[in-house]
Amino acid sequence: MTLIPVEHVLIFSLLLFAIGLYGTLTRRNIIGILISIELMLNAANINLVVFAKTTSLSPETGQVFAVFVIAIAAVTVAVGLAIVLALYRSRKTIFADEVHLLKW
């Protein structure tokens, strides 16, 4: 029904991923990093859905994996935020560049 080319969707997801990656690499706030990671995961999900339709696999496969990714994303967020809270409580900061105990 829809008639946009696959390339366009892929380029879109690439851009989304790039934006997410930029955020992950540059945001100081750890929650910000987590949010950015969500973006990247979503970009990957879009790709999964699209690729499933472009190959000979049954189209459900891609969506099933997308569901798995979503579940893992939830896990990431849950554990990540728990770490953030623990970190905040112990060090009074949630800036990634201020936590560098393992520095040389």
Place this chain on the structure above:
Amino acid sequence: MTSHLLSWITFTPLIGAFVLLCLPKRAHDWIRWIALATTAITAGLVCLAFPLFRASESGFQLVERAMWIPQFNIQYLLGMDGISFPMVFLTALISIMACLGSLAHIRVKGGREKEYYFLFLLLETGIMGTFLALDLFLFYIFWEVVLVPMYFLIGIWGGPRKEYAAIKFFLYTLAGSLFMLLGILAVYFGSEPRTFDMTLLASMKYGLVFQKIVFLAFFLGFAIKVPIFPFHTWLPDAHVEAPTPISVILAGVLLKMGTYGFLRFSYPLFPDAARWFQPAMGVLAVIGIIYGGFVALAQTDFKKMVAYSSVSHMGFVLLGLAAMNADGFRGALLQMFSHGTITGGLFLLVGVLYDRAHTRDLNDFGGLGEKMPVYAGILIFFSLASLGLPGLSGFVSEFLTLLGSFQYSKLMTGLAAIGILLAATYLLYMIQRILLGKLNPKWSSLPDINYLELSTLVPLMIFILGIGLYPKIILDYMIPTLDGLLKTMGGAV
């Protein structure tokens, strides 16, 4: 369960050990009771073997065979015959007694019970395996498994010089077992097709020179364990420094592994070499008997005296083995059993006294017979058993040994008889110094033996008395196998 009875016997202690590992450190009561229950269950399994074991047959029974490492034709091969059955039974018995002994003793020593009982049960598995393995490779592994827990048990829970004693024990035995390993490999590469299977190896014929060399290698391994005269110096140190229950295991069971090795491997595999070395073994046995006796006489440390008496008594086992005839073998095997029970009991008694007085200096005691009448009675009982009083098991075994050795060499037997006299001397001298005479006021408040300690000793006494009064019950299990062994060695029964 009965189809793999021997495996169950061997590995039940190990299962118990791992159950202990899962328990929290502080659950002292649980740890103790589970350890005790494990030894009891193992003993129960050994008792299960009685109806299954056909005493009148000489071959291996209840055999379990499985390929283990096919590349080298190494098998998991367990089996029991009239030689190993008494030893397995002895192990189960002594383990329970030692475990009961540990209940009081290790608590006194302060903590780390979990590790202690874990190692203890591991040790039991090793000993059981040693007595049941019929594959040389498997045998070697169990042999070494025994070494490691023993090292830690002496090294951690021992007396003031425990590190020295533990290292000495470990190095000594390890050196011996290395020679044995070389011997095992030599046998393996000398067999065609290559195998570690003892039942197959026994039917092969080797050249005399080869036999002699390999026999010597095995001899070193076993001789250190027994211990035979020049290799015995680890024994007093290890016995004295080890905690009481471990001394009991050491003297009661571990020493027998050496002489068991002779009967199980050296003799059937190298009968010609055994005959060639017969005089040497006899001489070493007699030296051990007299030498151990004299040195025991000079001791002022109770435990050391018992330790040296072990050297002397194990000399009788060797003498019986050296006789290489029916009576000698029977005496030797019976002596292995009865020495296990008697010396085990004596070490327990040393422990009882040490726990109360915190000294083992014989000259420091005196007149305890008045304060501790029950203890005195039991100590006298075990001493008499040890010096071979008729009616107790030590007499029957020494008598059979002497009867056997007399048919081999009159001179050696005559000299060994001095050992009997020496045993009476040092044991009675010990009794005189501990129990008789005036009471040293320092000990006027020593309590008599308690029920827990009594429970470790009474079963041993029952066995000593039972065998002494009617030795046929146990000898009937041993004789067919020993006669079979003698036949394979080409001797007349």
Place this chain on the structure above:
Amino acid sequence: MEILTLAAKIGAYALMTGVLLFALGVVALRNLFHSALCLAAALIGIAGLYLFFRADFLAAVQILLYVGAVMTVIIFAIMLTEHLSGKTTIQHNRQSLPAFLGIAALVTVIAKVILQTPWPVTQKALGAHTSVEGIGTALMTVYVFPFEVISVVLIAALIGAVIIAKRENPS
């Protein structure tokens, strides 16, 4: 039909553009709360895209799980640490430039690959319908093992998160 198709097409591109813009917002906004809101918007947009791809179930999951659950949690966390996400503090670190350059290179490379690859599929396929039933069947048959593993991971993460976030006993 033509018009409808065109409208749908335009809608799709608009959706994509919107999502990208919100995504930029997520990354660029100083106020973390705002960027979280942007993320929510972007996620909803992506859910719309799923609908467009005829992945209705996934869209529903996206809305329910992401927007409903995950976003709530994130916003809670933001609020708990609020005073640090104020406007005055610098929200980006010093490696913006190398990051940007690297990402630009990545985009170039991948885009080139995408454009060079001859995608074998007709555009029709993108719109092919997938049934919820099919997904369910796949989850319970072929992918039942990963499914179970995921649930175990979820449980573990749940417990782990609780333990990590729990206030230490003052013992």
Place this chain on the structure above:
Amino acid sequence: MVTADRIFLIPLLPFAAFVVNILFGARFLKHRAAWLSILTSIAACVIALPVCFEVFGGARFANDFAWLRINDGVLRFGYLVDPLSASLLFMVVIVGTLIQIYASGYMQGDPRYSRFFAYVSLFMSAMLTLVISNNFILFFMAWEIMGLCSYLLIGFYFQKESAAKACFKAFLTTRLGDVGFLIGVLMLFLALGTFDFSEINRALALGDHGALPLSFLATSAIFIFCGTIGKSAQFPLHVWLPDAMEGPTPVSALIHAATMVAAGVFLVARSFTIFMAVPETMPVVTTIGCITAFMAAFIALTQTDIKRILAYSTISQLGYMVTALGMQGLGAGTFHLITHAFFKALLFLGAGSVIHGTHVQDIRQMGGLFKKMPHTAVTFIIASLALAGVPPLSGFWSKDEILLTAFASGHTLVFWILLLTAFMTAFYMFRLVFITFFGKARDPHVHAHESPAVMTLPLWGLVLGAVLLGIPGSPLMHHWFQQFLAHAIHHPEYHPSAFVMTCSVIAAVGGITLAGIIYMKNTHWAESIAKRFRPLYRLSFNKFYLDEIYSKFIIRPFTALGEVLYRFDAKVIDGSVNGVGAGAMWLGAVKNWIDKYIVDGLVNFMGTLTCFLNSIVKRLQTGFVQNYLLIAFLGFLAFIIWELKLV
């Protein structure tokens, strides 16, 4: 079989008493312990006496069961009641029971009363087993257990240092003989292939000496005789018996006078066929017996402890019996063994009664006890007369038999020595009697009183035996006893000789008279004689210095050897082990130096180099997560670019 199997009960009943007493005596039975022991002993009597009389009438009992497999045969344990064992059995049950009754009074109030009776019951059990055993191994087992009981009972008052030493000495000394005995038995087994008395007798009667030469059998006989030397306190192992008097007096009577020490003589009688098969061993037996008899009597002349005098007298009399056996006088020796058991037990019990009444043991503190302790005194004097050999008491008949054997078999020297011994016996016994019971009380602190009836009645019981038991072996009954024994084993017999009897009576009466003259009339003579024969007196008083000699030449070297070997063990053997260890440590030290300066030098250089490189590379480690992520990303990027061949 019914009559046969009750015989197993004879030793088992006292054993049951032992078990009950040792386990429950101290706590539950207390003074009733004695009754248990006495009752089982009486029960044993009731079973044993009919058996004995049946045997006296010509019956014979045997039964056995398999005990142990030896070689390719079976060792069977069981009993054999033949004339020899029946006579011993007769003596043991009666004397044993009477002594236990006496002991229940004597030991009254002792804190370890039940323990005492447990030991005594065990002893009775062992002694009865020994008497009726049918083979050497069972015999040896019972023999050793008797030794144990002796040890335990000598050391009964173990708080006394002297008792502790005495029991140690007794056990070890007898053990020395026992080891010889065991070797002898083993040799016998090697020669004849059996331990069974009947089979041995049968084989030897047929002249079958086994495969080995006769000299081997002779050696075996000598070794077996070692057991006798130890147990029956023969020279040179007699030193333990006087010390054994540290035990309670009933024990001295039962074990160290009547039964256990006689077991050694019984051993020779039991293995008499062996000695007969190798007659060249007989002189050894005779010599040992003769030396013992004379030497002990000589020592007894000067002793002052009432029990020690009796102990030396026992040794002397045992020497008598052994001498008799050595001259093939089986009947004579056994006869004396039986009669001696009765009157010597009586003497000891009398002495015990005296000690009980006066609480002293030194005869120099006694005196004039006849009036205060009439029962004791009369019975004691009767027993002394029997021992001295005054007709018609039992001692006269049995001693006369031995003298007759010596005289008739041509051992003239032995005859005169024995006669002299008999004279000395009469002398020292009446020295004891006169000093103890007559004259004035020497020590005012001693307040003597007669013992209770439970103690005096057994005395009278034993008097019966001491008086009457000589008859069955006397010419009055035509040596019935000797002929009864001879049924079993052939041995020479002699016609009674008036000369021997006269000599014997003269010696006895002479000894008594001399003792009377010296100790009743002219007490100062004793002093002057002692002064006149100073060396002899001191030799006798110090027991031939044997204890000192043993201590110096045997015990000390023995313990010293132990010390030396221990030092050898610690220094040389252990030292060599430690030396190997030390050598290994030295090698270790050398290797250590090499390690430190050569191997380590290289290693350190590598370390420095690494540090230097590290100072450059470590900058990467910023501790900043996103930094790592960036680097990872860039690396990934580079990988992709390279992989896609874009460069």
